[in-house]
Amino acid sequence: MQLTALLKYCASQHASDLHLAPGEPPILRRHGRLYRLAVNALDADSLSEALQTVLPVFLRDRLASERACDFRLSLPETQARVHLYHQRCGLAAAIRLLPSDLPDMAALGLPAAVADWTHVPHGLILICGATGSGKSTTLAALVHQINRLRACHILALEDPIEFIHTGLKALVTQREIGSWDGGFAQALKTALREDPDIIMVGEMRDRETVALALEAAETGHLVLSTLHTRSTANAIARICGFFPADAQQTIRLQLSQSLHAIMAQMLLPSSGDGVRVLAHEVLHATHAVRHVIRENRLEQIETLLQTGRQHGMHTLRQCLDQLVAQQLIAPEASAIDT
Structure with a gap:
C-alpha cells in the first residue's frame, strides 16, 4: 500500500479524513460523509507494515502498551495527524489531513x-x-x-x-x-x-x-x-x-x-x-x-x-x-x- 499516494489522492478530493482498517478498502470522509474507494480491501499484514514504517520510534512502546497513539506525519505536499490503534482484525489508522496553510x-x-x-x-x-x-x-x-x-x-x-x-x-x-x-x-x-x-x-x-x-x-x-x-x-x-x-x-x-x-x-x-x-x-x-x-x-x-x-x-x-x-x-x- 502506497500511503503517500493515497494521502495525495485524499487531498485532491478535499477529504478531511482517511480511515485504514484490515478487511476494508480505504475510506475517505468528505464534507462529513464516508466514501469507500473502489479498490481491493486492505490486507492486515501489509497495512500493519505500512503503518509501522511511519510510526515514530519513541511511540513504539506506547503503541504496544496502550494499544493506541497519535503523531504528526509530514510527507511531501501532505501533512496529517495520525491516530494508530489496534482493533479486532489488526492495526488500523484514522488520519486527519491538515491544511498546508495556517487557517485565517x-x-x-x-x-x-x-x-x-x-x-x-x-x-x-x-x-x-x-x-x-x-x-x-x-x-x-x-x-x-x-x-x-x-x-x-x-x-x-x-x-x-x-x-x-x-x-x-x-x-x-x-x-x-x-x-x-x-x-x-x-x-x-x-x-x-x-x-x-x-x-x-x-x-x-x-x-x-x-x-x-x-x-x-x-x-x-x-x-x-x-x-x-x-x-x-x-x-x-x-x-x-x-x-x-x-x-x-x-x-x-x-x-x-x-x-x-x-x-x-x-x-x-x-x-x-x-x-x-x-x-x-x-x-x-x-x-x-x-x-x-x-x-x-x-x-x-x-x-x-x-x-x-x-x-x-x-x-x-x-x-x-x-x-x-x-x-x-x-x-x-x-x-x-x-
Whole structure:
C-alpha cells in the first residue's frame, strides 16, 4: 500500500479524513460523509507494515502498551495527524489531513467577537465541540492572528503538533506531548517556568491539567484550550465535574474569576457546494455570567446568551437561524437539538 499516494489522492478530493482498517478498502470522509474507494480491501499484514514504517520510534512502546497513539506525519505536499490503534482484525489508522496553510480567522466564518480575543492579556478562553468540529483549526487561527499582532511569547503544548507556527511578531514555541510520560499536566508545570505570555493547551483532558490551566490564567497568562462539549454551559459543567464535590465551590469561584470566553462550535453541510459551514455559540464572562458560575445556576446561561448580543454573545439556535436566513445552510440542516 502506497500511503503517500493515497494521502495525495485524499487531498485532491478535499477529504478531511482517511480511515485504514484490515478487511476494508480505504475510506475517505468528505464534507462529513464516508466514501469507500473502489479498490481491493486492505490486507492486515501489509497495512500493519505500512503503518509501522511511519510510526515514530519513541511511540513504539506506547503503541504496544496502550494499544493506541497519535503523531504528526509530514510527507511531501501532505501533512496529517495520525491516530494508530489496534482493533479486532489488526492495526488500523484514522488520519486527519491538515491544511498546508495556517487557517485565517476571516475565512473560517468565526464570529466578529472572536477577533477581540487576540488582544486579551490574561484569562481562559475555551473552544468546544464534538470530534471533527474544527476546534484545533479555530485554535490555530487564534494563535496565528496573535502571532501577527503581538510581541509576546506563545507556548503551545500539543498532542500531536498539527499546525506549524513560525514566529512573526511573537516568539512561538511548540512542544509535542507524545514523548512526555506526564502528559499535558507535566508539560504545563514546566511551561510556567518558561516565561510564556500565552499558553495554548491542545486539550484539557484531566483534573490536574484543568487545575494548572486555571492557575496559569489567574496568575497573568492567557490560556487557550479545547474541551469536548457541545455547548458553553456544558463546558462549565465539565470543568467543574473534573473535581470532587467538596472542591467544586472553590473551582467555580476560580473559574468565575479567570474565564474570559467560551465558543462552542459545529460544522454543518452547506446548502450549496457541499462544503461545511461553521455554526457557533459564544459566551463572554460578563458580571452576570460570573455570578451564575459562582452560584452554580448554569440553567440561566441560555437566557444570558439569548439576551447578551450587546456583549457579543449568542446561542447556537440564533446562529443557525441566521445561517438559514443567509441561505448558507438548508432549514433541515438547522433542525438539531440545541
